[in-house]
Amino acid sequence: MTAPLPSAAAALLPALKFDRDGLVAAVAQQHDTGEVLMLAWMNRDAVTQTLATGRVCYWSRSRQSLWRKGETSGQAQRLVELRVDCDGDTVLLLVDQTGSACHTGTRSCFFRAVRGGRLERIAEPIVDPRTLYGAEA
Amino acid sequence: MTAPLPSAAAALLPALKFDRDGLVAAVAQQHDTGEVLMLAWMNRDAVTQTLATGRVCYWSRSRQSLWRKGETSGQAQRLVELRVDCDGDTVLLLVDQTGSACHTGTRSCFFRAVRGGRLERIAEPIVDPRTLYGAEA
Numbered sequence: 001m002t003a004p005l006p007s008a009a010a011a012l013l014p015a016l017k018f019d020r021d022g023l024v025a026a027v028a029q030q031h032d033t034g035e036v037l038m039l040a041w042m043n044r045d046a047v048t049q050t051l052a053t054g055r056v057c058y059w060s061r062s063r064q065s066l067w068r069k070g071e072t073s074g075q076a077q078r079l080v081e082l083r084v085d086c087d088g089d090t091v092l093l094l095v096d097q098t099g100s101a102c103h104t105g106t107r108s109c110f111f112r113a114v115r116g117g118r119l120e121r122i123a124e125p126i127v128d129p130r131t132l133y134g135a136e137a
Numbered sequence: 138m139t140a141p142l143p144s145a146a147a148a149l150l151p152a153l154k155f156d157r158d159g160l161v162a163a164v165a166q167q168h169d170t171g172e173v174l175m176l177a178w179m180n181r182d183a184v185t186q187t188l189a190t191g192r193v194c195y196w197s198r199s200r201q202s203l204w205r206k207g208e209t210s211g212q213a214q215r216l217v218e219l220r221v222d223c224d225g226d227t228v229l230l231l232v233d234q235t236g237s238a239c240h241t242g243t244r245s246c247f248f249r250a251v252r253g254g255r256l257e258r259i260a261e262p263i264v265d266p267r268t269l270y271g272a273e274a
Contacts, residue, residue, distance in 0.1 A: 007255070008254045015249070015256055025162060034166075034170070035171070036229050039162055039164060051251065081250055083247040083250045083251075083259070084249045084250075085247050110220040110222050113219065114145050114148065114149050117148060118145075
């Protein structure tokens, strides 16, 4: 991605429909492999920061604060492209993910699948979560 | 997909965390190309029907009713695999999409992107929406 332009947020924000909590859903997808990594949420500030810095910033609903992905864990997401859906309540983030997107240490948060009538783990951690968050994990 | 097993919903539902409206987010991805098609919502019944029939069924928040994708438009989604994220509030549906996922007639709902500081249309309709919904469109 080239340097984000200051006008990007101004162009995007009017197309977004934030919900009653002031959020849009954000799906993060690895830009080259197509792997869906995670779903999180963004408020206006998170969208603006993401476009301004080229690093993905979400809104943490549990902590009620901006969540600069990778700030603690180092597992950051570089923004490659931001897309918007037809009704403006969801964005698709094409990203370049460093390491694991999931706090459990798996590459993707979607590491369980229904197969053969059971819920199976289909991916193992690629990073020890204790190395991501220290004693917090 | 082989015939869905009756036990699939029983295995999956305890792993899901439905929100205050009784919903989980559902990201639909074309199983072979990796294209992210849309984001919608599912309640318990939609999850159960999807697993039982192998055809994706959502919950329409605007109509407050089950939404058997393609029932009106013919643009159905065959379920290939259902995955669950780490905290159980989002599912990833690997699907085989017939035609367009979007009510506007584009293949994906994410047909706009921020490029060069502007919001640009990056995909055109592949189906005339008037042929999908008749006079409703």
